[in-house]
Amino acid sequence: xxxxxxxxxxxxxxxxxxxxxxxxxxxxxxxxxxxxxxxxxxxxxxxxxxxxxxxxxxxxxxxxxxxxxxxxxxxxxxxxxxxxxxxxxxxxxxxxxxxxxxxxxxxxxxxxxxxxxxxxxxxxxxxxxxxxxxxxxxxxxxxxxxxxxxxxxxxxxxxxxxxxxxxxxxxxxxxxxxxxxxxxxxxxxxxxxxxxxxxxxxxxxxxxxxxxxxxxxxxxxxxxxxxxxxxxxxxxxxxxxxxxxxxxxxxxxxxxxxxxxxxxxxxxxxxxxxxxxxxxxxxxxxxxxxxxxxxxxxxxxxxxxxxxxxxxxxxxxxxxxxxxxxxxxxxxxxxx
Numbered sequence: 060x061x062x063x064x065x066x067x068x069x070x071x072x073x074x075x076x077x078x079x080x081x082x083x084x085x086x087x088x089x090x091x092x093x094x095x096x097x098x099x100x101x102x103x104x105x106x107x108x109x110x111x112x113x114x115x116x117x118x119x120x121x122x123x124x125x126x127x128x129x130x131x132x133x134x135x136x137x138x139x140x141x142x143x144x145x146x147x148x149x150x151x152x153x154x155x156x157x158x159x160x161x162x163x164x165x166x167x168x169x170x171x172x173x174x175x176x177x178x179x180x181x182x183x184x185x186x187x188x189x190x191x192x193x194x195x196x197x198x199x200x201x202x203x204x205x206x207x208x209x210x211x212x213x214x215x216x217x218x219x220x221x222x223x224x225x226x227x228x229x230x231x232x233x234x235x236x237x238x239x240x241x242x243x244x245x246x247x248x249x250x251x252x253x254x255x256x257x258x259x260x261x262x263x264x265x266x267x268x269x270x271x272x273x274x275x276x277x278x279x280x281x282x283x284x285x286x287x288x289x290x291x292x293x294x295x296x297x298x299x300x301x302x303x304x305x306x307x308x309x310x311x312x313x314x315x316x317x318x319x320x321x322x323x324x325x326x327x328x329x330x331x332x333x334x335x336x337x338x339x340x341x342x343x344x345x346x347x348x349x350x351x352x353x354x355x356x357x358x359x360x361x362x363x364x365x366x367x368x369x370x371x372x373x374x375x376x377x378x379x380x381x382x383x384x385x386x387x388x389x390x391x392x393x394x395x
Contacts, residue, residue: 117350118245118312118348118349118350118360118362119348119349120203120205120248120331120347120348121326121327121328121329121330121331121346121347121348121349122184122185122186122203122205122206122328122329122331122332123184123185123186123328123329124184124185125181125182125183125184125185126181126185128147128151129181129182129214133145133147134182134214137214137231137232137233138212138214138233140232140233141232141233141255141257142172142232142255142257142258143172143232144172144217144218144230144231144232144233145230145231145232146220146222146228146229146230147228147229147230147231148226148227148228148229149219149226149227149228149229150226150227160173160175160178160179160216160217160218160219160229160230160265161173161175161261161263161265162218162261163259163260163261165259170259171218171220171230172217172218172230172232172258172259173217173218173258173259173260173261174188174191174198174200174215174217174234174235174254174258174259174260174261175217175260175261175263175264175265176188176189176190176191176200176261176262176263176264176265176270176334177189177264177265177286177287177333177334178200178215178216178217178265179215179216179288179329180202180206180207180213180214180215180288180332181214181215181216181231182212182213182214183206183207183208183211183212183213184205184206184207184331185288185328185329186202186203186206186207186288186329186330186331186332187202187286187287187288187329187330187331187332187333187334187346188200188201188202188213188215188252188332189201189202189332189333189334189345190262190264190270190334190342190379190380191260191261191262191379191380192251192373192377192378192379192380193377193378193380193386194376194377194378195376195378195386197253197254197256198253198254198260198380199235199238199251199252199253199254199377200234200235200251200252200254200260201249201250201251201252201332201334201345201369202249202250202252202331202332202345203242203248203249203250203331203332203345203346203347204240204241204242204243204247204248204249204250204347205242205248205331205347206250206331206332207237207240207250207252208237208240208242208250209237209238209239209240209250210236210237211236211237212233212235212236213233213234213235213236213237213252214231214232214233214234215231215232215234216229216230216231217230217231217232217234217258218230232258233255234252234254234255234258235252235253235254235255235258236252236253237250237251237252237253238251238252238253239251239372239373241372243315244313244314244315244319245312245313245314245315245316245319245321245347245348245362245363245364246314246315246316246317246318246319246320246364246365246368247315247316247318247319247364247368247372248315248345248347248348248363248364249345249364249368249369249372249373250332251373251377260380262380262381262382262384263382264286264334264336264382265286268340268382269336269339269340269341269342269381269382270334270336270340270341270342270379270381270382271339271340271341271381271382271383272340272341272342272381272385272387273341273342273366273370273379273387273388273389274337274341274342274343274366275365275366275367275370275388275389276367278304278320278322278337278343278344278365279304279305279306279320280303280304281303281304281337281338281343282301282302282303282337282338283301283302283303283304283322283324283335283336283337283338283343284299284300284301284302284335284336284337284338285299285300285324285326285330285333285334285335285336285346285361286299286300286333286334287300287326287327287329287330287331287332287333287346288329288330288333300324300325300326300327300330301324302322302323302324302325302361303322303323303324304320304321304322304343305321305322305323307319307320307321308321308360312362316364316368318364318365318367318368318371319362319363319364319365319368320343320344320362320363320364320365321360321361321362321363322335322360322361323359323360324360324361325349325359325361326346326348326349326361327349330346330349330361331346331347332345332346332347333345333346334346335363340382342366342379343365343366344363344364344365344366344368344369345363345364345369346361346362346363347362347363347364348361348362348363349361349362366379366389367389370388370389375388
């Protein structure tokens with residue numbers, strides 16, 4: 060990794076992402092034009108950035124409701140099953156929860172079931188979990204505040220397996236309880252879920268090469284990607300979505316905090332809470348809002364809360380856990 064004079068990380072040591080970036084560069088050029096056009100739409104209609112909005116040209120949160128197949132009976136079974144969880148045939152699920160959930164492997168053993176950064180949440184909302192955090196004693200995982208209010212039990216995917224009949228099974232478990240939550244619009248939308256001690260934790264984002272550290276500066280100009288569980292149109296669920304951070308559009312869209320940020324790139328229903336990283340794998344923030352026209356998301360602009368604000372909210376006792384197990388925060392570009 061090389062640092063420019065402005066302290067930005069470049070991709071020279073992360074050539075593994077080149078295959079994604081070759082597709083992402085051309086897409087960012089298209090999205091840049093789309094972002095400008097949609098910014099003009101926002102200026103014309105006076106967008107409102109609050110949960111529940113989603114009419115023509117407005118900004119709204121990107122959560123989904125709890126899926127219809129998650130009945131109260133099934134939810135109770137999942138909670139009662141503890142860390143083992145319940146296997147559900149993937150074919151019976153909506154596509155928003157068919158992501159990869161890697162197993163745990165460490166010096167203390169292996170486990171098929173594990174809570175992975177970037178995993179899929181199905182309750183209390185259809186959202187995406189982001190980064191793994193720790194206070195030195197317990198493990199936590201983040202998401203958007205509008206996805207999980209304080210005290211809520213979170214059910215998420217903890218494994219993907221193939222049974223003896225060659226049926227793909229997704230394992231769902233009650234991974235923990237929300238202990239901190241802010242649902243106050245762009246720039247102050249984050250929640251922290253304490254992971255149940257019986258579950259192993261994988262801090263790396265499935266399908267990506269991070270997080271490798273934290274980026275707590277102004278992310279303007281950073282190429283970014285997020286790995287969410289939103290799906291619609293032609294988009295392949297569970298693949299990284301690319302964009303580039305642009306100057307804040309706070310004159311057109313109300314930000315709750317100056318630590319809100321926006322980027323040219325599309326977010327989809329179910330992407331709320333997604334981790335956002337730059338091209339060096341550094342954590343930049345989360346994804347919380349996007350633009351909708353006629354109730355449908357459109358490629359253009361996405362919004363979120365940056366890492367500086369996330370650490371301001373949760374406090375200095377917490378650190379982000381990197382893909383290689385280091386504990387980092389905003390003390391330096393890649394933490395300590």
